[in-house]
Amino acid sequence: MMNFDGKVLALTGGVGGAKLARGLIECLATEQLLIVANTGDDFSHLGLSISPDLDSVMYALADLNDPERGWGLAGESWQAMDALKQLGGADWFRLGDRDLSTHLQRSVRLSEGAPLSQVTGELCTALGLRHALVPMTDDRVSTMVSTAQGELTFQEYFVREQCVPAVSGFRFDGIESARPLPQLMEWLGAPDLSAVIICPSNPFVSVDPILSLPGVREALQSSSAAVVAVSPIVGGMAIKGPAAKMMQELNMPATAVAIAEWYGELLDGLIIDSVDRELAASITTATRVLPTLMSDLGSKVQLAREALDFARHLD
Amino acid sequence: MMNFDGKVLALTGGVGGAKLARGLIECLATEQLLIVANTGDDFSHLGLSISPDLDSVMYALADLNDPERGWGLAGESWQAMDALKQLGGADWFRLGDRDLSTHLQRSVRLSEGAPLSQVTGELCTALGLRHALVPMTDDRVSTMVSTAQGELTFQEYFVREQCVPAVSGFRFDGIESARPLPQLMEWLGAPDLSAVIICPSNPFVSVDPILSLPGVREALQSSSAAVVAVSPIVGGMAIKGPAAKMMQELNMPATAVAIAEWYGELLDGLIIDSVDRELAASITTATRVLPTLMSDLGSKVQLAREALDFARHLD
Numbered sequence: 001m002m003n004f005d006g007k008v009l010a011l012t013g014g015v016g017g018a019k020l021a022r023g024l025i026e027c028l029a030t031e032q033l034l035i036v037a038n039t040g041d042d043f044s045h046l047g048l049s050i051s052p053d054l055d056s057v058m059y060a061l062a063d064l065n066d067p068e069r070g071w072g073l074a075g076e077s078w079q080a081m082d083a084l085k086q087l088g089g090a091d092w093f094r095l096g097d098r099d100l101s102t103h104l105q106r107s108v109r110l111s112e113g114a115p116l117s118q119v120t121g122e123l124c125t126a127l128g129l130r131h132a133l134v135p136m137t138d139d140r141v142s143t144m145v146s147t148a149q150g151e152l153t154f155q156e157y158f159v160r161e162q163c164v165p166a167v168s169g170f171r172f173d174g175i176e177s178a179r180p181l182p183q184l185m186e187w188l189g190a191p192d193l194s195a196v197i198i199c200p201s202n203p204f205v206s207v208d209p210i211l212s213l214p215g216v217r218e219a220l221q222s223s224s225a226a227v228v229a230v231s232p233i234v235g236g237m238a239i240k241g242p243a244a245k246m247m248q249e250l251n252m253p254a255t256a257v258a259i260a261e262w263y264g265e266l267l268d269g270l271i272i273d274s275v276d277r278e279l280a281a282s283i284t285t286a287t288r289v290l291p292t293l294m295s296d297l298g299s300k301v302q303l304a305r306e307a308l309d310f311a312r313h314l315d
Numbered sequence: 316m317m318n319f320d321g322k323v324l325a326l327t328g329g330v331g332g333a334k335l336a337r338g339l340i341e342c343l344a345t346e347q348l349l350i351v352a353n354t355g356d357d358f359s360h361l362g363l364s365i366s367p368d369l370d371s372v373m374y375a376l377a378d379l380n381d382p383e384r385g386w387g388l389a390g391e392s393w394q395a396m397d398a399l400k401q402l403g404g405a406d407w408f409r410l411g412d413r414d415l416s417t418h419l420q421r422s423v424r425l426s427e428g429a430p431l432s433q434v435t436g437e438l439c440t441a442l443g444l445r446h447a448l449v450p451m452t453d454d455r456v457s458t459m460v461s462t463a464q465g466e467l468t469f470q471e472y473f474v475r476e477q478c479v480p481a482v483s484g485f486r487f488d489g490i491e492s493a494r495p496l497p498q499l500m501e502w503l504g505a506p507d508l509s510a511v512i513i514c515p516s517n518p519f520v521s522v523d524p525i526l527s528l529p530g531v532r533e534a535l536q537s538s539s540a541a542v543v544a545v546s547p548i549v550g551g552m553a554i555k556g557p558a559a560k561m562m563q564e565l566n567m568p569a570t571a572v573a574i575a576e577w578y579g580e581l582l583d584g585l586i587i588d589s590v591d592r593e594l595a596a597s598i599t600t601a602t603r604v605l606p607t608l609m610s611d612l613g614s615k616v617q618l619a620r621e622a623l624d625f626a627r628h629l630d
Contacts, residue, residue: 046419047362047426077394079412080419087441089420097394097412104361104395105404111362126402 002027004308006194009187009225010035013206014053015070016232016240017199018060019294023304024197025061025131026297034187035061038201039116039135040143040172040209041154045093046084048103049110052155053206054120054135055102062127070240073098092160117181132183136210139178143205144171154205163242167249172209180213188219195311196220198229200292202243203262204250217266226268226314228307230292231256234273239293257282268314271307286314317342319623321509324502324540325350328521329368330385331547331555332514333375334609338619339512340376340446341612349502350376353516354431354450355458355487355524356469360408361399363418364425367470368521369435369450370417377442385555388413407475432496447498451525454493458520459486469520478557482564487524495528503534510626511535513544515607517558518577519565532581541583541629543622545607546571549588554608572597583629586622601629 008028012021012035021035038053052071059065059073066074076096085091095103102123109119115138124133145157147165157163187193201207211217220227236254238244244254252258256272260283263270269286272279273293280287288310294300323343327336327350336350353368367386374380374388381389391411400406410418417438424434430453439448460472462480472478502508516522526532535542551569553559559569567573571587575598578585584601587594588608595602603625609615 047422048419077392077412079392080395080415082416083413084416084420087416087420087438089416089423097392097415098398100395100412100415101398101402101404104363105399105402107362108404123402 001029002305002308004028004032004194004312006032006192006225007187007190008033008195008197008308008311009184009193010197010199011207011210012036012053012057012199013038013201014041014056015060015065017201017206018057018065019300020197020199020230020304020307021057022060022297023294023300023302024308026301027304027308028131030130030132033131034183035131035133036136036181036184036210037133038206038209039137040141040205041158042140043142043153043155045155046090046095047107048095048100049107050093050103051106051116051120051135054133055099057133058120058124058127058129061124061129061131061133064127072096093155117183134181134183136184137178137181137213140174141178141209141213142173143209144173145205146170158242163245167242167246169250170204170208172212175209175212176214178213180216185215185219188216188223193223193225194315195308196223196225196227197307197311198227198263198267200230200232200239202232202238202241202246203259204243204246211266220266224315226311227266228269228271228311228314229259229263229267230271230303230307231259231273231276233259234292235275255279260285260287269310271303271310316344317620317623319343319347319509319627321347321507321540322502322505323348323510323512323623323626324499324508325512325514326522326525327351327368327372327514328353328516329356329371330375330380332516332521333372333380334615335512335514335545335619335622336372337375337612338609338615338617339623341616342619342623343446345445345447348446349498350446350448351451351496351499351525352448353521353524354452355456355520356473357455358457358468358470360470361405361410362422363410363415364422365408365418366421366431366435366450369448370414372448373435373439373442373444376439376444376446376448379442387411408470432498449496449498451499452493452496452528455489456493456524456528457488458524459488460520461485473557478560482557482561484565485519485523487527490524490527491529493528495531500530500534503531503538508538508540509630510623511538511540511542512622512626513542513578513582515545515547515554517547517553517556517561518574519558519561526581535581539630541626542581543584543586543626543629544574544578544582545586545618545622546574546588546591548574549607550590570594575600575602584625586618586625
């Protein structure tokens with residue numbers, strides 16, 4: 001635990017952001033931290049309600065994730081998928097046997113009328129988590145990717161097409177009428193909110209859906225809390241996922257400088273990796289230069305501490 | 316293959332009847348046999364459409380069933396169920412990992428609007444089956460069991476309550492408006508239908524739902540085909556399942572004689588087991604006395620041959 005005053009809001013996508021979230025739960029008391037995950041990637045598949053980012057974060061927080069594969073559960077088996085393939089079923093989205101149970105249980109509870117935030121809480125409690133992980137909204141928002149092959153749902157783009165089609169833009173279907181989770185708005189308006197940590201997630205398809213929910217960007221800007229992002233771009237590459245490729249296709253340099261410009265006035269500080277130290281001079285917002293690769297629990301906790309310390313000094 | 320003229324209709328429930336069906340496909344050409352399975356046990360669970368009898372027969376015909384456990388697939392794993400239990404989900408109906416894929420694929424296809432008969436055909440084809448297995452109807456029929464604990468759905472009675480509550484009757488919810496599968500009625504009306512084999516399945520909850528579909532009993536009675544049943548009661552006990560217990564609770568002796576009386580005029584012949592040879596004199600319909608335990612493929616084929624030969628001599 002770290003000696004830190006006030007509340008912290010963490011905004012995250014899946015795997016990359018989940019690593020920092022894993023560090024944050026070691027640094028902060030239960031009541032100090034709210035982790036808000038993107039649900040723009042959520043989709044229905046095989047009749048199941050799937051929330052990839054929520055699950056990636058939940059599994060990472062519970063130390064159940066597979067760090068080698070980068071998604072899903074460690075020690076997973078694939079009997080159901082193998083059998084489904086034999087039956088001619090859709091096997092392009094790989095669901096492990098144990099992972100399937102998460103989607104089955106979520107689907108059952110949602111069909112019983114429970115909101116996604118409640119179901120997420122139930123799943124997290126069952127896995128022994130004490131810190132709060134919530135979806136950005138209980139409403140449906142679907143990230144749509146404009147590509148050279150036409151508009152694709154995020155999972156069609158990300159998994160089925162393996163991020164190959166060139167990207168020209170994004171649309172968050174349903175965002176206008178989606179209500180940000182009340183808890184998110186409460187924390188954004190709380191006088192004791194000290195820091196907002198934008199985790200090293202894809203700015204376009206992981207963080208932007210959260211920021212685009214009605215009222216969220218405005219609440220962030222009017223909050224006195226320090227907003228600190230960790231650049232997901234390191235040495236011109238994304239640690240995980242298509243962020244760098246997307247930036248190139250969107251005619252942006254794949255650099256931490258462009259990340260700072262993308263977030264713009266929202267940001268009070270940006271943490272960039274040590275390999276990008278020469279970029280610091282080109283970034284107009286406050287910058288800290290640190291090793292940001294999170295390979296083990298120690299490095300996750302260390303980066304979380306640095307981000308919180310940075311926020312405290314910016315506050 | 317057996318030298319047999321004409322078409323054969325086999326009516327079956329799950330595991331017990333599936334053994335004889337497995338024998339029948341060795342004796343008859345593809346175009347000679349239609350296997351019709353009970354769907355009164357079908358139910359929705361974890362959001363999945365589950366057809367226990369269809370699957371038992373399908374797996375048995377494809378030699379994928381687990382003969383030790385008596386249900387489900389051989390070599391099955393249980394990762395999803397174990398994880399679901401950890402999540403606090405409903406694990407009273409055990410679904411193996413590979414078995415799950417059958418229910419996922421069926422549910423997907425049904426939700427796409429495909430009728431159950433078509434989906435069953437697709438699954439059977441994917442598993443390499445050439446003989447036709449069809450559901451008794453594409454409509455929903457739900458077997459309800461009246462018990463000392465009130466009315467239960469069949470799976471609540473059978474799996475959750477382990478057949479413990481005393482049974483006082485049955486009701487097939489939806490049967491009045493259910494349409495028997497057109498193929499079933501075509502076969503029943505076909506001039507070249509030579510035999511109807513009632514497999515050794517539970518007469519109350521496996522065979523009676525089929526016979527109770529509007530028009531089926533009448534068509535069976537007006538058909539010139541020989542109707543032969545194999546008694547599911549051997550030596551006062553059911554080989555599998557609660558048939559004998561049900562008979563006692565319904566104040567019927569648990570004997571092959573009572574089976575003959577239950578089917579009544581519908582039957583042209585009954586095959587009873589060698590251990591029950593002294594009962595033959597008390598049965599008014601034609602009777603053959605044979606070893607009826609089907610422990611391996613050879614005994615399944617042998618009983619199928621005997622049933623067909625019996626039907627030929629009754630015809």
